[in-house]
Amino acid sequence: MKNDYYFHGSDLEEIQAKYNVKAEDITNFAANVNPLGISPKLRKELSNNLDIITSYPDREYTNLKNAISEYASTNVENILVGNGTSELISSFIRYISPKKAVIIGPTYSEYEHEVSKTGGKAYYLPLYEDDDFKLNIDYLLNKLDKSTDMLIVCNPNNPTSSCIDLVTMRHILDACKENHIYVLIDETYIEFVNAIEAYSAVSLSQFYSNVIILRSTSKFFACPGLRLGYAITGNPDLIAQINRTSKPWMINSIASEAGQIMFRDKDYIDKTIKLINKERDYCYNAFLELDGFKPYKPFANFMLVKINKKNLTSNDVFENAIKKGMLIRDCSTFPFLTSEYFRFCFMKHEENVKLIDCI
Amino acid sequence: MKNDYYFHGSDLEEIQAKYNVKAEDITNFAANVNPLGISPKLRKELSNNLDIITSYPDREYTNLKNAISEYASTNVENILVGNGTSELISSFIRYISPKKAVIIGPTYSEYEHEVSKTGGKAYYLPLYEDDDFKLNIDYLLNKLDKSTDMLIVCNPNNPTSSCIDLVTMRHILDACKENHIYVLIDETYIEFVNAIEAYSAVSLSQFYSNVIILRSTSKFFACPGLRLGYAITGNPDLIAQINRTSKPWMINSIASEAGQIMFRDKDYIDKTIKLINKERDYCYNAFLELDGFKPYKPFANFMLVKINKKNLTSNDVFENAIKKGMLIRDCSTFPFLTSEYFRFCFMKHEENVKLIDCI
Structure with missing residues (x-):
């Protein structure tokens, strides 16, 4: 179940309509929620x-x-x-x-x-x-x-x-x-x-x-x-x-x-920590090597990234990603941030790979 | 599951300890809850x-x-x-x-x-x-x-x-x-x-x-x-x-x-109304015929009863019932009511029969 964590209800519907993607096909990199879902x-x-x-x-x-x-x-x-x-x-x-x-x-x-x-x-x-x-x-x-x-x-x-x-x-x-x-x-x-x-x-x-x-x-x-x-x-x-x-x-x-x-539920807690530690390192290192982007060292399960490319805005990155079914957070609405910043949370490995490939 | 609807938590524990009955053996005539439990x-x-x-x-x-x-x-x-x-x-x-x-x-x-x-x-x-x-x-x-x-x-x-x-x-x-x-x-x-x-x-x-x-x-x-x-x-x-x-x-x-x-859930709603209608009539009529008690015509799923017997208080009725595993409501703590009044809700037929027999 991938859904409307950040874009509550009507927002997600707007996104679906605007970008012609189905809610169930969206991987939510914007919600900061544990990608494992609730424990079995x-x-x-x-x-x-x-x-x-x-x-x-x-x-x-x-x-x-x-x-x-x-x-x-x-x-x-x-x-x-x-x-x-x-x-x-x-x-x-x-x-x-x-x-x-x-x-x-x-x-x-x-x-x-x-x-x-x-x-x-x-x-x-x-x-x-x-x-x-x-x-x-x-x-x-x-x-x-x-x-x-x-x-x-x-x-x-x-x-x-x-x-x-x-x-x-x-x-x-x-x-x-x-x-x-x-x-x-x-x-x-x-x-x-x-x-x-x-x-x-x-x-x-x-x-x-x-x-x-x-x-x-x-x-x-x-x-x-x-x-x-x-x-x-x-x-x-x-x-x-x-x-x-x-x-x-x-x-x-x-x-x-x-x-x-x-x-x-120690098993679930341990699995989550292990997954996030691994994916945080993976994503941070991947962005360190990407030209035109500056990642800030993440401690939580998400990362803030600055765009250092002329003519590329956080809305562009957002739109590129959502067209491929990946919802990230355009950070231009945060105080002190601009359309140079976006945020995404760490999902499962293959999903993170897909996101980084798209960016 | 018969439990602590009215006597929340610690109260029920007190009752268990005082009257030496187990919570799971108590039929709760004090909670005013639908005796069918949640619908399947x-x-x-x-x-x-x-x-x-x-x-x-x-x-x-x-x-x-x-x-x-x-x-x-x-x-x-x-x-x-x-x-x-x-x-x-x-x-x-x-x-x-x-x-x-x-x-x-x-x-x-x-x-x-x-x-x-x-x-x-x-x-x-x-x-x-x-x-x-x-x-x-x-x-x-x-x-x-x-x-x-x-x-x-x-x-x-x-x-x-x-x-x-x-x-x-x-x-x-x-x-x-x-x-x-x-x-x-x-x-x-x-x-x-x-x-x-x-x-x-x-x-x-x-x-x-x-x-x-x-x-x-x-x-x-x-x-x-x-x-x-x-x-x-x-x-x-x-x-x-x-x-x-x-x-x-x-x-x-x-x-x-x-x-x-x-x-x-129309089936559950209908079953509940049918059961309560039947048991309300049954209990009201049974109390009308009982010497020393005055029932007030009930519209909800419970009934208020006045004791018209010397030397019998609502606490006595409460104690008699709880010793047999039936929890009723002593109404002496309600404003304008006294130790002449008790209340009970309609449970399943055999349980109501058992309560009336005990009173």
């Missing part, structure tokens, strides 16, 4: 256990939180579950209600959108092409002061695929703690990173009460339709406050059951 | 189609709303879907944010709870035992004036199982319209009513812009774990306002898919 174990166990919908979910989601706790190496009481990461982003931003939020960008547009919904103002701290879109930590630390209420970081970052390591993150958290700044770290893509323990901030949540880490199952576990996200924070007050305004049941019984299966 | 067709089609979780739900839920529209005989644009009725109750009460809400009671406690969460005050308009808990329409109309912002009615009402017919509802809506009062009608149990067309307010939603009707799949379709509820209102502004504050995806792909199957 998950499919089998869920289908054998569908009668769980006859029971209300446990209001505390105890079994689910236990599974997350083992998987993410954190305490059960540090975990909040939510109807997708989008709900959690919204809940935390609404609760903190920052007058001034600093967002490291270019990045996912939803953070800015939510900040403005609460009446706050979002300021982008730009990552520069001159730095290959890597964070300049001194520049960031200089910008943080008591006027800022919240810092939002996507790590690894979408669409740059750059990643902040744990040592650097500690510096950021120290500066934010000193200035009473909440830090929201969206780790939607962190499980794809090679050596997660050197990058994920989960281990720091026990030392910093100002940090909230968000995780998703949509991308790594290939199930955006399940709407299962979770947050990790070592701040019990924050958890209590968000819980107080939450619905009695944030996620349904099937999402709760699915989580318990997937977080313990 | 739903189970089969869902389990064959679990890969829908690899796709984001359609943001507009077009196919789901089409199915609801046919099922509930209303226009697609009048429909809102939500993560269970509890989310919709919360969303509408928050949006209307009534300073003064009138609730016809005794009823489900969640309405009052949500009103007080928004800072409003809830006033119960009591149903009287002298009227067999039927609504006194003149009394209600007398109480409604411009100081009221919202009227909340559960129809059929839980726990009385009484039901307001369409002619009476029209009088209520006229009075409310005149006084600028929003009316929230929770029709969670309406599909169990014999001759739904004479009781459901859906047909009135085209004439009254002040009415919101809530429907659930938890009880009639036996799937509280799915968290699939919907609202019907003929007021487009209200829909637009609620949509604006909603998450991008209110329910997950599986709930969306399940809805499309269940609302068209």
Whole structure:
């Protein structure tokens, strides 16, 4: 099933109509979703256990939180579950209600959108092409002061695929703690990173009460339709406050059951990491050798590429690819990016070969 | 699967421990859930189609709303879907944010709870035992004036199982319209009513812009774990306002898919109505003949009973039943009710016979 991860619903229909390709024939390099699809174990166990919908979910989601706790190496009481990461982003931003939020960008547009919904103002701290879109930590630390209420970081970052390591993150958290700044770290893509323990901030949540880490199952576990996200924070007050305004049941019984299966599915997790590590290396090296393109070193399961050819735009690349049934992401709509940039995620080997051949 | 519909999670564990009965041996007469369980067709089609979780739900839920529209005989644009009725109750009460809400009671406690969460005050308009808990329409109309912002009615009402017919509802809506009062009608149990067309307010939603009707799949379709509820209102502004504050995806792909199957599952719907009609008559007549108990005429899939025996309380009846593996609802905690009242829902025939024998 290859489908409308990024171009939700009507968008994909537009693409089908415009380029005369069928949805089922499209390989989606734009969705950043694990190309393995959902694990056979998950499919089998869920289908054998569908009668769980006859029971209300446990209001505390105890079994689910236990599974997350083992998987993410954190305490059960540090975990909040939510109807997708989008709900959690919204809940935390609404609760903190920052007058001034600093967002490291270019990045996912939803953070800015939510900040403005609460009446706050979002300021982008730009990552520069001159730095290959890597964070300049001194520049960031200089910008943080008591006027800022919240810092939002996507790590690894979408669409740059750059990643902040744990040592650097500690510096950021120290500066934010000193200035009473909440830090929201969206780790939607962190499980794809090679050596997660050197990058994920989960281990720091026990030392910093100002940090909230968000995780998703949509991308790594290939199930955006399940709407299962979770947050990790070592701040019990924050958890209590968000819980107080939450619905009695944030996620349904099937999402709760699915989580318990997937977080313990070591075989699927290992296979995914192995595949992505291999294909990331393959694609990065292939683009290093391609004339007229500059790939930025990817940490997540996707890569940002700059076009260095006159008269070739990201829309051209997009159109060439979609005509051959491959959907990539034209990045010209991201703040700070232009029609020189596109992004694609790593699919199965033969699909990646096909994409690179086409470019 | 007989389980913790009413006594969520830990409560059922308490009951197991206190009365030394295993959860799987308990027949749940307290949950008001369709005793047929989920339909075999739903189970089969869902389990064959679990890969829908690899796709984001359609943001507009077009196919789901089409199915609801046919099922509930209303226009697609009048429909809102939500993560269970509890989310919709919360969303509408928050949006209307009534300073003064009138609730016809005794009823489900969640309405009052949500009103007080928004800072409003809830006033119960009591149903009287002298009227067999039927609504006194003149009394209600007398109480409604411009100081009221919202009227909340559960129809059929839980726990009385009484039901307001369409002619009476029209009088209520006229009075409310005149006084600028929003009316929230929770029709969670309406599909169990014999001759739904004479009781459901859906047909009135085209004439009254002040009415919101809530429907659930938890009880009639036996799937509280799915968290699939919907609202019907003929007021487009209200829909637009609620949509604006909603998450991008209110329910997950599986709930969306399940809805499309269940609302068209005529066989299951017919079987349920037939079973409940039969068992409602059977139980009501059996209690009419029982000495020392007064049943109130039930319209939904459950019945309220008054104990007219000295030295017998609802807790005694509860304890007698649970020791034999039957969980009923002691109604002493409902406002306006006392330890003379209990409620039970209609299960399969042999189970109902067993319950009546025990009482």
